[in-house]
Amino acid sequence: MGRIVHVEVARRTRLEVPRRSWLKIKELSDAVKEELKQKGKIVPGTRLTKFQNSIIEEHVQSIYICELENNVSDNGLIELSPDEIPVEEAIFDIHAYQLDGGEPQVGLIGTAGDDNEQPACNHWILPTVEFEGLWENLIYDSNIKDILLNYVNSIMFYSEHNVDKNIITWNRLVLLHGPPGTGKTSLCKALAQKLTVRLGNRFIHGELIEINSHSLFSKYFSESGKLVMQMFEKITEHVADEKALIFVLIDEVESLTLSRKNTFSGNDPSDSVRVVNTILTQLDKLKRYSNVIIFTTSNITGAIDSAFVDRVDIKQYIGLPSKEAIYSVYKTCVEELVRAGIIVSSDESKLVSVNRVKKGESDSTSSYFNSVNLFSISELSEGLSGRTLRKIPFLTHAHFIKTRVVDLKTFLDCLHKTVLKYKNEEICF
Known part of the structure; x- marks a missing residue:
């Protein structure tokens, strides 16, 4: 039996x-299928930019070979995808898309008494060049990415079959919570991009509306609720286009949904209650x-209204990465520096998988x-956030490497020094 392999194909623009x-x-x-069949094996996680077929070369920027489907074992556990599969076992599911190169638009709102309208959100047309490659470079210990993809697939499946929401309820609402710097916001943006590509046969394009929560609070009594209402009215205008897949991202959602048992310091508590009530009412309308799908993030979920x-x-929950995840992050950083010509490309610069290291499959190679x-x-x-980890290789070069090009062994020695100094608080970011 063949394995379904998702393949994402970034098309060149009509101008090209x-x-x-x-x-x-x-x-x-x-x-694309014929191009892939020329290979003896398929390696998930591979991005191709050079092609044998001249037609593909003319029409395609890149081909990304994604994850395999049917990776659930008989006992219900998620199986690890194999490092490679023979091409004859692959059933290719092609997702072709074209990237939007435009800048995000800034949405403005304002109320009576304000001198000027305030920026309240950023608005991207998806898929966008800005988020390309973000999904595969986010590394987690859990299978959270699979969980989120399956969640949205279930939403679409239930919607297509007109399941009565009065009997079975779903609210199109996701909350990612955990320490700062663990990739919650990036995951939401990457997921919106990924879903736009995967659902390209149902929607013409996607849109991501990232709300600036703090801009929805006014210094004028009772105006904050009105600002929230204005923001959701704008969102509803976009949602009215049934050919567009709309994602709403609310970062630090606790600032808008603070428990009504608590009060904001320095603000009238009744105004806080109005904001929470308005948010809840508008979310109920959007579902x-x-x-439309709503992503929210929080660093302090204990403060959110029940x-x-x-x-x-x-x-x-999105926690700090384990040593295995950290290794994978560093490995992608090394591979990027090799690609850029900053680390010398050689056999010794090709790092092995974390599984081989943990198994102790020793060999004599550098x-x-x-x-x-x-x-x-x-x-x-361990203990560093994902955001910090991705800065460490740059700081390694800035603090310890005095040449433009370096071999991997020297780079790793300097990387070790950088981590030690940072953990001893001798390097400031």
Whole structure:
């Protein structure tokens, strides 16, 4: 039995391809499948930018070979995807898309008494160049990415089959919570991009509206609730386009949904209650639409109103990365520096998988010993956030490396010094 392999194909723009040779989706899909069948094996997580077929070269920017479906074992546990599968076992599910290169638009709102309208949200057309590659570079210990993809697939499946929401309820609302710097906001943006690509056969494009929670509070009594109402009225205008898939992202949602048992310091408590009531009412109105999904993030979930938490479909904790996840983060950083020509490309710069290191499958190559060294640095780095980890390689070069190009062993020695100094608070970010 074959395995379904999701393949995402970034098309060139119509400006890059002569009009007379523009391929239809089916023609492009068939050409991509033929290109992939020329390979002896399929490696999930591989991005291709060079192609044998001249037609693909003309029409495609990149081909990303994603995860495999059917990775649930008989006992219900998630199985790890194999490192590679023979091409004859692969059933390719092609998702073709074209990136939007525009800048995010700033949405403005204001009330009587304000001197000027205030920026309240950023608005992206998806898929966008800005988020390309973000999904695969987010590394977590849990299978949270699979959980979120399956959640949205279930939403669409239930909507297509007109399941009565008065009998079975879902609110299209996700809450990611955990310490700062763990990638909650980035995951929401990457998921919106990923879903726009995967659901391209149902929607013409996607839109991400990122709300600036703090801009929805006014210094004037009772005006904050009105600002929230204005914001959601704008969102509803976008949702009215059934051909667009709309994502709403509310960062630090606790600032808008503070428990009504508490009060804001310096603000009238009744105004805080109005804001929470308005948010809850507007969320209840949005759930009737089949083309909207709401992502929220929080660093302090204990302060959130219980009525909001009760509406959440998925409440997922995003913690600090383990040493295994840290190794994978550092490994992608090393691979990027090799690609950029900053770390010398050689056999010894090809790091092995974290599983091989943990299993102790020792060999005498420099590549393996460098991988073991990186894993020990990863153990030392435990307790650092994902945001910090991705700064460490740059700071390594800035503080310790005096040459433009460096070999991997030297880089890892300097990486070790950087982590030690940072954990001893001798390096400031």
